[in-house]
Amino acid sequence: MTAIAPAPAIPWSPRARLPRLLAGIGVGRTAGLREHERYYGPLPVPGPARGRSRGRRPERLIDVVEVAGLTGRGGSGFPVGRKMRSVAAGGGRKAVVANGAEGEPASRKDRLLLSRLPHLVLDGITLAAQAVGADEAYLCVHGTEGALLDRLDHALEERQAAGLDPVPIQLAGLPGRYVSSEQSSIVQYLNGGPGKPTFAPPRPHERGVNGKPTLVHNVETLAHLALIARHGDRWFRGAGLPSAPGSMLVTVSGAVARPGVYEIEMGTPVGQVIMLAGGPAERLQALLVGGYFGAWLPVEAAWTVPMTHAGLKAAGGALGAGMVIALPAAACPIAETARVVRYLAEESAGQCGPCLFGLPALAGALADLAYSGGSGGSEGWDRSVDDIAALIPLIEGRGACRHPDGATQLVRSLLTAFPADADWHQWRGACDGVRRPPLLPLPGDEERDWDWA
Amino acid sequence: MTFILRVNPIACTGHGMCAELLPEVIELDRWGYPILASPVVPRPLLNHARRAAQACPTLALLIEEKTGKHR
Numbered sequence: 001m002t003a004i005a006p007a008p009a010i011p012w013s014p015r016a017r018l019p020r021l022l023a024g025i026g027v028g029r030t031a032g033l034r035e036h037e038r039y040y041g042p043l044p045v046p047g048p049a050r051g052r053s054r055g056r057r058p059e060r061l062i063d064v065v066e067v068a069g070l071t072g073r074g075g076s077g078f079p080v081g082r083k084m085r086s087v088a089a090g091g092g093r094k095a096v097v098a099n100g101a102e103g104e105p106a107s108r109k110d111r112l113l114l115s116r117l118p119h120l121v122l123d124g125i126t127l128a129a130q131a132v133g134a135d136e137a138y139l140c141v142h143g144t145e146g147a148l149l150d151r152l153d154h155a156l157e158e159r160q161a162a163g164l165d166p167v168p169i170q171l172a173g174l175p176g177r178y179v180s181s182e183q184s185s186i187v188q189y190l191n192g193g194p195g196k197p198t199f200a201p202p203r204p205h206e207r208g209v210n211g212k213p214t215l216v217h218n219v220e221t222l223a224h225l226a227l228i229a230r231h232g233d234r235w236f237r238g239a240g241l242p243s244a245p246g247s248m249l250v251t252v253s254g255a256v257a258r259p260g261v262y263e264i265e266m267g268t269p270v271g272q273v274i275m276l277a278g279g280p281a282e283r284l285q286a287l288l289v290g291g292y293f294g295a296w297l298p299v300e301a302a303w304t305v306p307m308t309h310a311g312l313k314a315a316g317g318a319l320g321a322g323m324v325i326a327l328p329a330a331a332c333p334i335a336e337t338a339r340v341v342r343y344l345a346e347e348s349a350g351q352c353g354p355c356l357f358g359l360p361a362l363a364g365a366l367a368d369l370a371y372s373g374g375s376g377g378s379e380g381w382d383r384s385v386d387d388i389a390a391l392i393p394l395i396e397g398r399g400a401c402r403h404p405d406g407a408t409q410l411v412r413s414l415l416t417a418f419p420a421d422a423d424w425h426q427w428r429g430a431c432d433g434v435r436r437p438p439l440l441p442l443p444g445d446e447e448r449d450w451d452w453a
Numbered sequence: 454m455t456f457i458l459r460v461n462p463i464a465c466t467g468h469g470m471c472a473e474l475l476p477e478v479i480e481l482d483r484w485g486y487p488i489l490a491s492p493v494v495p496r497p498l499l500n501h502a503r504r505a506a507q508a509c510p511t512l513a514l515l516i517e518e519k520t521g522k523h524r
Contacts, residue, residue: 199461352462353486394482400463 017239020247021223022263024117030151033158036119043123043164044229058130059088061229068233069245070225074099074218075293075321077309080225083215087132087205090213094134096167097190097209098125100141100219101174103181104291105343105441106323109249110219112261114141115148117223118155122169124222127229129167132215136167139219140186143173144447176449178347182401183216185349194452196349197401218321220249240266244308252277254326254439255284264307271303273324285329286417288440290320292340293406295413296333316416318409325440332433334425336440337414338366343442344407349452355404358395362411365391369422373429385422388415455519456494458502460487464513471514474505487514 024031024039031039066081087094098121102110113121121139129137141148152171159165172190174180180195187208189195208214217225224246228236237245244266250273253259257278264273270289274280287302288294295317297305305315312319327333345359369384388411396408415422425431458478467485477498479487494502494516506514 197463199463353465353467353484354462354482357484394488398462398486398488400461 018247018265019263020227020239021113021117021120021220021249022261024120025112027116030115030155031117031119033119033155033162033164036117040120040123040227041230043126043226058127059133061127061131061225062088064233065225065228068228068236070221070228070236071244071309072218073220073224073248073321075104075290075319077319080217080221083205083217084128084132087213087215090206093136093212094129094132095136095209095212095214096125096129096132096134096138097183097186097204097214097216098137098139098219098222099181099183099186099216100139101181101186102142102321103178104293104321104323105443106251106253106288106291106325107321108251109261109322111145111148113219113223113249115151118152119159120223120226121219122155122159122165123226123229124217124219124224125169126165126167127225128215128217128222132213134167134212134215136209136212137165137169138172138190138209139169140172140174140181140190142176142180142447144176144449145173149173175452176443176447177349177452178344179349179401179403182403184401186216187214196351196452197399197403199400241306241308243310244306248307248322250307250322250324252324252326253441254288254324255281255328255331256326257281267306267308267311269303270297270305270307270324273307274303274326277324280326281328283329284326285331286327286333288325288327289323290318291323291325292344292410292440293402294318294320294323295409296327296337296417297413298417316413327439330433331436331439332370332421332431333414333418334366334421335370335434336438337410338363338370339438339442340440341366341407341411344403348403349401352399352404354395354398358391358398359404359407362388362391362395362407366411369425370434371430373425373427383426385415385426456499456502457492457517457519458489458494459492459515459517460489461513461515462486464511465509466511466513468510470508470510471505474508475501478502479505 062084070080072078100110100114125137175195182197183204184198185195187204188198190209204214204216240246247263251261262276284299286296286298297317305311309319342363345363348355350356365384365387392408395404471487472479472481478490506516
């Protein structure tokens with residue numbers, strides 16, 4: 001997938017609504033520190049140093065972020081100011097972790113930010129570390145991405161030479177596993193563990209890296225933080241909706257003319273996002289919004305839904321980390337979902353019984369429905385559709401992390417959005433669509449770690 | 454005070470002792486892992502619940518005391 005957004009070739013004015021985060025993408029390669037400062041301005045230094053932030057205590061940023069209304073861009077949508085405040089309120093020194101391990105195979109936004117605009121994310125880490133009182137800071141990506149780690153290493157050297165980060169930022173390469181980008185997995189990994197989700201409590205904000213209250217944020221969230229620190233809360237609210245302010249990065253793929261990463265205002269209708277990506281490349285039947293933790297929505301139902309957490313939830317979906325995948329009319333949603341659920345089953349940490357046994361059972365029942373007419377249901381179910389419906393409550397909410405719940409939400413939405421397809425497969429077996437090449441992206445073998453270190 | 458049952462799903466390996474000692478609240482799924490009918494322990498069953506928690510070979514069944522209002 002090429003991940004190029006329309007970008008201006010000239011230094012950008014903060015008064016323009018968009019692009020914000022992607023303003024510096026026009027450089028056409030990794031933006032060095034000098035280019036970064038030319039596009040976005042220098043890192044605002046708190047304290048009596050200089051400029052508009054003179055005399056400002058670093059924790060002031062938490063108030064500004066809270067008023068700005070920034071929410072987590074990694075999929076949770078949790079208010080960033082509130083999270084920062086709860087970490088800052090903990091005792092002793094804190095730790096800050098930037099999560100750039102983009103586990104969602106259909107998402108490319110975090111890789112784009114880190115590979116092209118690393119200093120925006122690194123600015124955000126430094127500002128967050130100062131605001132919550134951290135003495136440790138980490139930037140985590142998948143350890144399988146050697147080229148990205150090299151670029152980030154270089155960016156950190158540039159900053160070190162400029163004396164930019166009072167709290168040194170350490171790079172960490174997580175296992176190439178879907179569940180390793182879950183925040184408790186990251187904390188466990190940084191504490192010397194294998195990088196699997198842990199049982200809560202304690203949650204990272206209570207006791208995380210080295211026992212310290214730990215702030216874990218997605219890298220896009222931290223990039224927004226870096227711009228809010230420069231331009232303030234009113235500027236941030238100048239894009240998006242009053243209830244969901246600011247901009248967000250989306251990754252559009254599937255049957256669209258120009259797949260890629262785009263920056264949109266929060267609340268942009270889903271259909272407009274498809275048009276931004278060049279419009280449908282063939283006739284569409286449904287959109288998968290929110291990635292593999294999201295939901296299938298029929299095209300007509302999804303078209304006017306605003307890209308916000310509340311808007312998509314009301315439509316029976318989820319915003320997640322902003323993926324939109326266009327499914328052509330000729331493709332088979334059941335076969336596509338069966339492949340993804342098989343992948344999610346393989347990616348389980350294998351710690352919790354309902355996930356360890358439930359996800360393979362669910363994947364098997366889906367494949368059976370897609371390819372062999374759904375007559376081979378397990379556990380005495382005659383029909384795979386009934387088996388699928390019976391498996392969902394045995395899986396949902398029964399793991400230590402939300403990995404199994406993502407799979408069940410996806411499957412639930414499949415049965416809701418395509419009842420006629422499920423029926424058709426139940427009685428007549430495989431459809432023509434199953435012969436099409438797979439549409440939903442899955443990582444290649446070279447990007448995956450099959451064993452836990 | 455309310456007593457809340459919780460399963461640590463990572464620690465649980467499906468021995469099934471809890472369902473034998475507290476069948477009023479716990480049943481096993483098709484793989485042998487506990488399903489709680491309700492997280493709140495009925496007062497008359499508290500001793501049975503405690504016994505079930507103590508009998509779990511992996512200590513995966515937890516009883517948490519909640520003072521005041523529970524969700």
